[in-house]
Amino acid sequence: MDALFTQEEWQDVSDVTYRIKKVSELGDRARFLYTKFFEKFLLPEIRKISQQPEHGYHGIDHTEQVGLFGLDYVMSLNENPLPVLYAAALHDCARMGDKYSAEHGPNCEPIARAFLNTSKASLLSPDEKEMIIRSIVNHTSGLVAPDYIAACLWDADRTRVSWDCGYVEGFFNTERGKYVASLDEEGQQKYWNEMMTFLETNGLNSTPSEEVKQSFGYSPSMHKDFVQIYDALVELKDKAEMQEKKGGS
Numbered sequence: 172m173d174a175l176f177t178q179e180e181w182q183d184v185s186d187v188t189y190r191i192k193k194v195s196e197l198g199d200r201a202r203f204l205y206t207k208f209f210e211k212f213l214l215p216e217i218r219k220i221s222q223q224p225e226h227g228y229h230g231i232d233h234t235e236q237v238g239l240f241g242l243d244y245v246m247s248l249n250e251n252p253l254p255v256l257y258a259a260a261l262h263d264c265a266r267m268g269d270k271y272s273a274e275h276g277p278n279c280e281p282i283a284r285a286f287l288n289t290s291k292a293s294l295l296s297p298d299e300k301e302m303i304i305r306s307i308v309n310h311t312s313g314l315v316a317p318d319y320i321a322a323c324l325w326d327a328d329r330t331r332v333s334w335d336c337g338y339v340e341g342f343f344n345t346e347r348g349k350y351v352a353s354l355d356e357e358g359q360q361k362y363w364n365e366m367m368t369f370l371e372t373n374g375l376n377s378t379p380s381e382e383v384k385q386s387f388g389y390s391p392s393m394h395k396d397f398v399q400i401y402d403a404l405v406e407l408k409d410k411a412e413m414q415e416k417k418g419g420s
């Protein structure tokens with residue numbers, strides 16, 4: 172990892188990790204630094220252990236998108252980005268296809284836990300590791316996030332579903348996530364083009380950008396499965412609201 176980062180860059184990561192600095196104090200460097208960490212260090216490591224295909228609606232390129240959205244959302248909260256990047260990198264690591272599957276969150280736990288126990292995750296505290304695992308296990312069904320890691324992961328994972336199937340505010344936890352997820356088609360294009368330009372101009376692409384762009388496109392053949400996931404979430408949300416009302420009366 173040393174070859175990837177300068178001493179100054181490591182100092183910045185370490186200052187945020189140990190709460191000597193807030194990530195906002197790194198200014199514009201923060202986005203570059205954490206995108207580099209995700210694209211050049213984490214994603215190549217995840218490729219070695221994940222069961223996902225490289226491409227497809229839930230391929231590694233989806234994981235890449237979730238990391239990029241997640242970084243945007245966690246920086247808007249001015250929290251340490253590292254745990255969110257690990258959560259994004261690992262959240263679908265046991266997913267082998269695009270079919271609706273409620274079990275893939277829990278199925279990721281052993282793979283994620285093994286990875287978080289290696290030296291590749293030495294910058295994370297034991298508490299952060301447990302929060303990451305919890306956010307991954309519950310990412311398909313969770314609604315009210317218990318902490319900022321889950322909030323950013325869930326919002327990041329649901330942004331594309333929202334762009335494809337329609338925005339439902341109740342599925343989102345962060346203000347930034349709500350804003351990005353509710354962008355209209357023109358806004359979505361603008362947002363994503365800016366993201367791709369940032370990767371390209373800084374030489375940070377992990378995957379060739381054309382492939383990411385292609386895989387990002389809406390695919391009618393997969394729409395059915397996503398409507399199913401979305402329907403399951405709407406049902407869960409309705410149940411939660413009904414229980415809340417019952418509890419309150």
Ligand SMILES: [Fe+2]
Nearest residue numbers: 262263275310
């Ligand atoms: Fe997932």
Ligand SMILES: [Fe+2]
Nearest residue numbers: 233262263328
């Ligand atoms: Fe996902």
